[in-house]
Amino acid sequence: MxxxxxxxxxxxxxxxxxxxxxxxxxxxxxxxxxxxxxxxxxxxxNGVIKSYVALVDKKTIEKTFVAFCHVKLVQHSQDYVVKFEREVKKIEEVLECYHLSGDYDYLLKVIVEDMEEFRDFMVNKLTKIDHIGSTHSMFMINEVKHTTAITI
Amino acid sequence: MxxxxxxxxxxxxxxxxxxxxxxxxxxxxxxxxxxxxxxxxxxxxNGVIKSYVALVDKKTIEKTFVAFCHVKLVQHSQDYVVKFEREVKKIEEVLECYHLSGDYDYLLKVIVEDMEEFRDFMVNKLTKIDHIGSTHSMFMINEVKHTTAITI
DNA sequence: ATAATAATAGTTTTATTTTCTAATTATAAT
DNA sequence: ATTATAATTAGAAAATAAAACTATTATTAT
Structure with a gap:
C-alpha cells in the first residue's frame, strides 16, 4: 500500500x-x-500493523542479563539449517535469532536472570541442539537504545 | 513487586x-x-508494563535490509563514551544499541531499505560520530525469530 | 478470635469504539 | 471542462468497553 x-x-x-x-x-x-x-x-x-503488544520492563522482572551469541553450524546443509532454526525458535530465552552473513551463521539475543541461568541455557538448551560447530558469546554491559518503532 | x-x-x-x-x-x-x-x-x-505499542511489519514498509554493526571506539574515556551514546541514540536507522563486553564495544541493529541506504547511513551518519575506531558489519539473511515477549 | 488489609465480584457511570448514512473530495474518462 | 466513479471524510447513533464505586470475601497480623 x-x-x-x-x-x-x-x-x-x-x-x-x-x-x-x-x-x-x-x-x-x-x-x-x-x-x-x-x-x-x-x-x-493490509498487514502493516502486525499486532499490538504490551512492553515489559526487563529490570522489574529481574531479567537483566542479556547476551548475544554467535553460532556457527558444522555444516550448512539444508537439513541442518532447518533443524537448528526450528529448535532455536522453541527456546524461550532466545528473543531474537538472525541468520547472518559473515564469520558466524547466526546471531542470537538471549535474556536470562544471571550468569548461572545463562550457563544453564548454554549447557542444557542451546548446545543441546545438534550440528552446532562453535559459539561465541558477548554480554551486555548497558542498553544504550532499544526501540520497536521503525521510521516510515 | x-x-x-x-x-x-x-x-x-x-x-x-x-x-x-x-x-x-x-x-x-x-x-x-x-x-x-x-x-x-x-x-x-509499578512500571512492569512500560508501554503499549503497535508493531509494524518491516516487509510492508520496504525496510527489509537489516544490519548489525560492531563499533569500536578509539578510546574508552568517559567523555567519548557519553558522546557516542548520545549521538547514536539520535540516528533513526539504529533501532538497538548495546554496550558490550568482548572484542567490540558496541553492537547496533540498523534497519534501512537497501544497501544504498545502508551506505548512506555508514558514510553520513554513523561514521560522522567522532572517536569511532573501527566498525564491522554483518547483514541479515533471514529473521528466524523476533519477539518482544519476555517469559516471566 | 478479631481487627486490619488486600483482593475480588457486581453494578453503575463514563468514555470509547464501531457502525451507519450523508457529504465532500479526489480521480479518471469522455 | 464535465460527468461518473471511487475514495475519504464527518457527524450521529448504537454497541461495547473502561473506569469508578460499593459491597463482599479472603488473607494476614496481632
Missing part, C-alpha cells in the same frame, strides 16, 4: 503509544475520529 | 496481544473483569 504523510504520522504515534484513543489521535492529526478509525483499520487489514 | 501465577499469565497474554478486552482476559484467567482491570493497573503503576 502507499502511505501519505498522515499515515506515516499515524504509524509513528501508534508505534510509540497504541493506547491513545482515536479522539486523541484525531486531534493530533487534524482529522475526525472516524477518519482515524478507518485509516487504522486499513493499516491493520 | 511479586508476581503470582495469574500475573505471569496476564503479562504473557498482554505481551502477545494488548488489544484483548478485559472481558476476554477475565475469561482466560478465570477472574472477574474488575479483578483483571485492577491487576493491569497495578502492573502499569
Amino acid at each position: 502507499n502511505f501519505d504523510q498522515i499515515d506515516k504520522k499515524l504509524l509513528k504515534l501508534l508505534q510509540s503509544d497504541s493506547k491513545q484513543t482515536n479522539k486523541a489521535l484525531a486531534h493530533a492529526l487534524g482529522l475526525s475520529v472516524t477518519a482515524v478509525f478507518e485509516r487504522i483499520k486499513k493499516l491493520e487489514n | 511479586n508476581f503470582d501465577q495469574i500475573d505471569k499469565k496476564l503479562l504473557k497474554l498482554l505481551q502477545s496481544d494488548s488489544k484483548q478486552t478485559n472481558k476476554a482476559l477475565a475469561h482466560a484467567l478465570g477472574l472477574s473483569v474488575t479483578a483483571v482491570f485492577e491487576r493491569i493497573k497495578k502492573l502499569e503503576n
Whole structure:
C-alpha cells in the first residue's frame, strides 16, 4: 500500500503509544475520529500493523542479563539449517535469532536472570541442539537504545 | 513487586496481544473483569508494563535490509563514551544499541531499505560520530525469530 | 478470635469504539 | 471542462468497553 504523510504520522504515534484513543489521535492529526478509525483499520487489514503488544520492563522482572551469541553450524546443509532454526525458535530465552552473513551463521539475543541461568541455557538448551560447530558469546554491559518503532 | 501465577499469565497474554478486552482476559484467567482491570493497573503503576505499542511489519514498509554493526571506539574515556551514546541514540536507522563486553564495544541493529541506504547511513551518519575506531558489519539473511515477549 | 488489609465480584457511570448514512473530495474518462 | 466513479471524510447513533464505586470475601497480623 502507499502511505501519505498522515499515515506515516499515524504509524509513528501508534508505534510509540497504541493506547491513545482515536479522539486523541484525531486531534493530533487534524482529522475526525472516524477518519482515524478507518485509516487504522486499513493499516491493520493490509498487514502493516502486525499486532499490538504490551512492553515489559526487563529490570522489574529481574531479567537483566542479556547476551548475544554467535553460532556457527558444522555444516550448512539444508537439513541442518532447518533443524537448528526450528529448535532455536522453541527456546524461550532466545528473543531474537538472525541468520547472518559473515564469520558466524547466526546471531542470537538471549535474556536470562544471571550468569548461572545463562550457563544453564548454554549447557542444557542451546548446545543441546545438534550440528552446532562453535559459539561465541558477548554480554551486555548497558542498553544504550532499544526501540520497536521503525521510521516510515 | 511479586508476581503470582495469574500475573505471569496476564503479562504473557498482554505481551502477545494488548488489544484483548478485559472481558476476554477475565475469561482466560478465570477472574472477574474488575479483578483483571485492577491487576493491569497495578502492573502499569509499578512500571512492569512500560508501554503499549503497535508493531509494524518491516516487509510492508520496504525496510527489509537489516544490519548489525560492531563499533569500536578509539578510546574508552568517559567523555567519548557519553558522546557516542548520545549521538547514536539520535540516528533513526539504529533501532538497538548495546554496550558490550568482548572484542567490540558496541553492537547496533540498523534497519534501512537497501544497501544504498545502508551506505548512506555508514558514510553520513554513523561514521560522522567522532572517536569511532573501527566498525564491522554483518547483514541479515533471514529473521528466524523476533519477539518482544519476555517469559516471566 | 478479631481487627486490619488486600483482593475480588457486581453494578453503575463514563468514555470509547464501531457502525451507519450523508457529504465532500479526489480521480479518471469522455 | 464535465460527468461518473471511487475514495475519504464527518457527524450521529448504537454497541461495547473502561473506569469508578460499593459491597463482599479472603488473607494476614496481632
